[in-house]
Amino acid sequence: MPWWFVWGAALLMGGGPLSFWSCQSPSLRAGKLYLQQQKFDLAIEQLEQAVGEDSTSGEAYYHLGRANGLAGYYVEMVVAFDRSLALSGRFETQIKEERLHYWTRLYNDGVRIASMRQPQLEQARTKFRLATKIIPSRLLAWKNLGIAQYSLGEIDEAITTFEHVTLFSRNDTVSLRTLGTLYLQQRRDQDAIEVFERALLQVEQLGTLTNLAVAHTRLGHLDDAEKTYLRALETNQDHWQSHYNLGSLYWQRGRLNDAREAFERAVELNPDDIDARHNLAAAYLGLNLLDEAFPLLEMLVQDMPNNASLWRELARVYDHRGMVEESRMAHERATEFGE
Known part of the structure; x- marks a missing residue:
């Protein structure tokens, strides 16, 4: 499983129970009957008619939400549930159960798809995004949405997602470090500094300190960068x-x-x-310190044989050491490779 999908599977819960009929409109009764028969599109048609006839019916909106959820229309489900709750608290418990049921299904599907040998990240991103709409307060889906966006190269979108996470989970050091690293990648160095410093209020972490020092260096805050690197070395x-x-x-x-x-x-x-x-x-x-540089230069020209600057410096050291033939050959190499 890829390291970035570390938030484990959630417990899948069943949908809410059916309600008993009361004095209801024909379209509401028909919609509920179609629900029992699992004819979800017909149920939606009747229930939309029911809420059109009586826009104050929390029950009609609740069953419309159920029908949309069962049909896979999750955004429409959320809209109907929200409208039902705004009208009445009668179905609050059932709606919470329904939301958790669908959030869990979508979240687990997203993790599974993203963790396959050949991850389907676009599909996973869609699953996580839908989960965030169903229960916006559950941040696990937001985190995985951000990671999927990053993996797809959608850096600005990933930043927006992790900004949301860190707004509501202010002490989440992992998400703060992730957001800071994304800022750093986009060269938003001052933003990165602010986020890394928030993370460091929780724990001194080597990688965070290193990245903070990089941001300070790029902004020319060299004293702060030096102090931060020294702090990093105190950790290791x-x-x-x-x-x-x-x-x-x-x-x-x-x-x-x-x-x-x-x-x-x-x-x-x-x-x-x-x-x-x-x-x-x-x-x-x-x-x-030419003698100290000598053994390093001899090794480096083996590692980078086409580097003219190294050959030129090695020729200078050979001259210093009185190695005339070696100096001549090194000068030839420097000329051959561009200097």
Whole structure:
């Protein structure tokens, strides 16, 4: 099952009971009879006539809602139920049961469809959206709707959905982090900062701190970014990417010694990362520590043999070390690949 459909199945409940007849219009009686016979379109026709004849009949609207639900017309069902409740509380219990019944069915169908080996995300999105209309206050369907929208590339729609979730569930750190990440993806960095800070009021979380620092950096809040990266490292001193990000920030601020130390730690923790090794070599070169840069450059030209800049810097180090033939070959490579 994909990680993002983590909200489990809900308990499916049965529909509401039938009501006894009282003094009713012929169209209402006919509509209820068609309901018993499972002729739902005919029932809807008669019940629409009934509410046309008596727009104050909460019972007629209730049965019209039932007929629409059984026929699969869920939006029309909600409209009829809402009208019934506005007129009378007589069917409130039955309507709650009906709503839960259909919400649960649609929600579970959406999870099942989205969790298949080949997910049908458009269908799942439709199921979740209908569930949100049936019981708007149940946020599980909203969350999965937002994730389905994101997975379909509907980023603006996903943002709107998660804004709704976080409006009514203000301490939901998972949804806050998701919304902040979506803002970050859209380069709405100030919005991302506000949402990430709300999430951090609940718990210090490494990923949230990292993303918050990225947003601060992009807005030029470099002091805030540095403090945030240091907070991230307090949660996990061995998180190599935080050291790497901090090194990049120090480099941006011209603090080359601090950048070197941060990149050294990043490479120590993740020696296979090419970017970390590349940036450490750049820090060494920036500090004129050519001997320290030498082994990194020799490895990097193996990883990126078409990178002219690396060959040029390696040629410079070869010159420094008196390796004339190696320097000549490195210069040739730099020329071959563009410099």
